[in-house]
Amino acid sequence: MPYTPSQIEARWQAAWQEADVFKAARDTSKPKYYVLEMFPYPSGRIHMGHVRNYTLGDVVARFKMATGHNVLHPMGFDAFGMPAENAAMASGGHPKDWTYANIDEMVAQMKPLGNSIDWDRMFATCDEDYYGQQQALFLDFLEAGFVYRKNAMVNWDPVDMTVLANEQVIDGKGWRSGAEVERRELTQWFFKISDMADELLSALNSLDDWPAKVRLMQENWIGKSRGINIPFIRTDGAGTIACYSTRPDTMRGASFIAISPDHPISKALEAERPDLADFIAECRRMDTTEAAMEKAEKKGVDTGLTVQHPVIDGATLPVWIGNFVLMDYGTGAVFGCPAHDQRDLDFARKYDLPVQNAFYMPGDQTEVQNDALVPAKTETVHYIDHFAGVGEATSQEGIDATIDWFEAQGKGTAEVKFRLRDWGLSRQRYWGCPIPIVYCDSCGVVPEKKENLPVTLPYDSGNAAIDFSVPGNPLERHPTWRDVPCPACGQPARRETDTMDTFVDSSWYYARFTAPKADTPTDRAEADYWMNVDQYIGGIEHAILHLLYSRFFARAMVATGHLPEGAAEPFDALFTQGMVTHAIFKTDDPQTGRPVYYYPEQINLKDNKAFFKEDGREVQIIPSAKMSKSKNNVVDPLNIIRDYGADTARWFVLSDSPPERDVEWTASGAEAAFKHLSRVWNICDRIGAMNPYAEGTGDQDLLRAMHACIDDVTKGVESFGFNAAIAKLYAFTATLQKSKAGHKAQREAVMTLAQLMAPMTPHLAEDIWAHQGGEGLIVNAPWPVADEAMLVSDTVTLPIQINGKRRGELTVPADMDKADVEAAALASDPVQKALEGGQPKKVIVVPGRIVNVVV
């Protein structure tokens, strides 16, 4: 009988549903385990990245079920956001219709993967029920002091008269209008995440099961620094300009002050100085992104103002406006020290400002050339003898002592600052969660009453109300939606028309999954039982924003009583997976020089070369490229499932690369995965046809290999080493295939093989289990345990190294002591030959590992 995944998979999915095996309910008799994959945006099609993400989560979930845990494994949709509005703009539909149709399609595509999802818990963040509870959370956060309003910059398209996302700004121009984008200030709502900067930073140390790289990225993002706030005294008597610096030790090298174009002084000068106004206007035409600002050419203009040098009597420093100074960080003003900062040095060379080495031993003044003398590039140890004899300038102690010196001298105030900025949540868009706030002429800013929640988005298209053919936010144009009585005084008032950033939606969905139908944001009995997420899995692209916002939200939810204390860090363990890539097949059009991309179906592969099927022409192969529609290298999981089945797709995405790295989808790899599963199925068939009383040879060898495989696969699955675990399964399958053991041993081996494969290829595993007469469903069967006695071996083979190079090997009893191993090694041929009758300089014996003889 051939392996027919389409029948097998449908049958077992029906069986799981029938038995309701993935339904999660509180059960204190077992340890709970909550596994969660980052939920998808409902684009309408699942892609291989989803398949990989959910397969990783499913392996964990099924493994935990098998090892006696009560597992929660939910799925939902991160459903608000710009693509729905863009689709509405492009084709005239409604974002809501588009989104829900996509969700239906994606669910239909996800279910055939056979993941162990409790589908009863599914929700989308655009469900009125979900975003209504989110509004309740917002009101609680507001009351608790986690929310406030202030002005902030947005990208403004002056032609479309609308706010643009950073993604919609291309080379400084609006993506649709092509107009030069301006920065514009709007009053917006903020979460006070900066208040929690210190605890978000220090708590990173407790996240032992997070990747170190993610903790490090978050640490750098939060960016705690100790510095000094120095008020530079203006020579015109008009007060001071405060500059924050983490390097006051370089003060002797200061040669200018640079202030932000958005600094109050810049704004004041703008009105009276046309030359400065032009420059400030130019700065306002820059993207708001940090990358764009930092990569832009550093420019400035001299204001003509000067300040007194704080430590050199009689000296003054010019005040410049610099396009590289961020108003959001520090005081919006810095002092420039060209000798010890590369950016300042470039700026000084450009505008002919002095370059003065701040550190020198008397008589040893190092001239600065093209490279600033920063700690990494400075070999000389420099001293400061100016500031009360402080030690090494470039050491943190030296800098700290300098900060203290400045403070003691009354020249500044020591301050700890964070790079982390508050989280602006206002979006001038329709398809998001409405901010439940009302503006009243008499009462001012009034929170909506909880009993009036949810504040729902108007769906109606009457009067062309929700219309995306006109730029801007339809909520502002809606004829009636804005008009509401003030919740405080009852007089006519108007709603906030901004909606929330979609990161808000994804900052607490993990908590909602514990009680998705509760009439409060969480149900404490459920949240207390299920939280935290034991294993969270998603892409590295979320290493900072999503995960930091979620950590903030969890803390705020603890503070407002929606989560237990222990859920302040909501994700106990985090795993970041790589992308699924695919080769690009392309040629360059000889006429235009433009690239032409081919679909994989149009290509024949031969000897690592690619040929266009139609004319046999060779085309270029670009390996391991991110899947992209425009490059024609997207592999649709539905086609793979149709041709090979879900188990093959799952097996392949697990087998070919370690999960944290990118995996390249290859047709030959998928084919190989299918062949292997067929092979396993055939072995099962063969054993099923054996005489049940058949005796054979090598039963012990087969069972030893089986126990070794149990041990290897268990360790692999526990440590996300799925590809290595699969390699062991390949090897064990080959052993089983060649085995001449009796029926009893072979049956035990194939059933164990099925159990070990069950988290990865659950349908095939169920089928084998059933064929061999296994009891019940394999999904309910306990995980096999390796027999320690079957793992140990009597002898061990050690490599012998001479001077670190392998020169032979030595097989000795496993329990032989070190001295005897050394003696045996010294007596061996390669060592005797190398010694040439002399004595070894040194012998290193690592028991069970290696012998190294130094001659």
Added chain:
RNA sequence: GCGGGCGUGAUGGAAUGGUAGACAUAUCGGACUUAAAAUCCGAAGGGGGUGACCCCGUGUGGGUUCGAGUCCCACCGCCCGUACCA
């Protein structure tokens, strides 16, 4: 620009500081077949040698160590993030 990561045969990759290349793909050889496909068995990092063996080899250049793919430093290339893409 800044922060983080990655780099190993033709290819994807394996390797608690301890035999580099497990396992798989592609390739080649063999069995089976009239033949092909499928299936099964086997070879295989590069170079040299009849052979036992020898030399070289984990992006590049240094360093630590008895021993480095693994740890440290610098550089090159690619990827992720950079606060309104999700």
